[in-house]
Amino acid sequence: MTLPRAPRGRPRDSRAHQAILTAAAELVAELGYAATSIGAVAARAGVGKDTVYRRWSGKAELVYEAVFTGTEAAPVPDTGSLPGDLTALLEELVQEFSAPAAAAALPGLLADFAASPELQARIRSEFLAPAKAGLVELFERAVQRGEVDPGLPVDLVLDTLAGAIFFHVGLVGEQPSPRLATQLAALVGRGIESR
């Protein structure tokens, strides 16, 4: 018996969806987080506010998706080696956290997250958990190649990669060196490889 497949792919109104995300990222970069409103995002995207609220719980969730999910939207790197895959993943994260919209959005987003445990839980379940689940295959391939042992704490490895970039680029505000992704991939890759 074949189980019916769950519907996949972009939702039916994917063009509106993408227009809303683009408008949100643009407005945050132009005006800052505080001055960006759902009304302004809807107007720029050419949709009604209802359309925005049908998909997102509010500004924080919308801006989070618009600015900080580029890495998860990209295909999982598959370069043929663990250091290559980690470098590609880290390059995406560096790009994400170096973008003007990211710097503009981060403080306001963090304040909204801190003020609402519900929102924080929603971001964890809607975005962070699926993003991590999607990246598991990167480590499964490394296990198959014998590069890492099964039983690797993948969740902690991913938090380490994201945290290092978040702290170094997003928070400490260092201009990322062109070698950052490679250096960090080497450090973490050596840390988790099988012996």
Add this chain to the structure above:
Amino acid sequence: MTLPRAPRGRPRDSRAHQAILTAAAELVAELGYAATSIGAVAARAGVGKDTVYRRWSGKAELVYEAVFTGTEAAPVPDTGSLPGDLTALLEELVQEFSAPAAAAALPGLLADFAASPELQARIRSEFLAPAKAGLVELFERAVQRGEVDPGLPVDLVLDTLAGAIFFHVGLVGEQPSPRLATQLAALVGRGIESR
């Protein structure tokens, strides 16, 4: 010829200094960052506002020192091995980021840092850079023991340790497992050890 030693140790008014830091951490944990004022901190510490402003540029710098410099105030770990030293360092960081004052202070502090490049630069030069410089000896001892190679990117390693804890505990809001410090010390320790 003996060069005169630079004055070291706690400043002359170290009791007032410590009372101000304690009052700031307490008030942030009790009232939140936004509702904490320099006047309230001074009153609880039993000093005048002038005494506070003589040492700190404002609330953000004071609260940062009060809440996020426990690790740098502690002696540099010296357990005899790199994994032991990294575990001890990470345990301090976990404790720092799990404290109620840290959760209460983080969003407001980040917002203030983001709004002021001068403040961000000051925190980098007054706190982060000296803290990193102090930890260099931990890695120098590991080099002497042959555990790591000279030329290790110490700055990036420290950002990785702090970023992983910051992201996992401070931001994603995970309740830290008792094994977190050990697991991360093993991961990063293996990543940087000499072969």
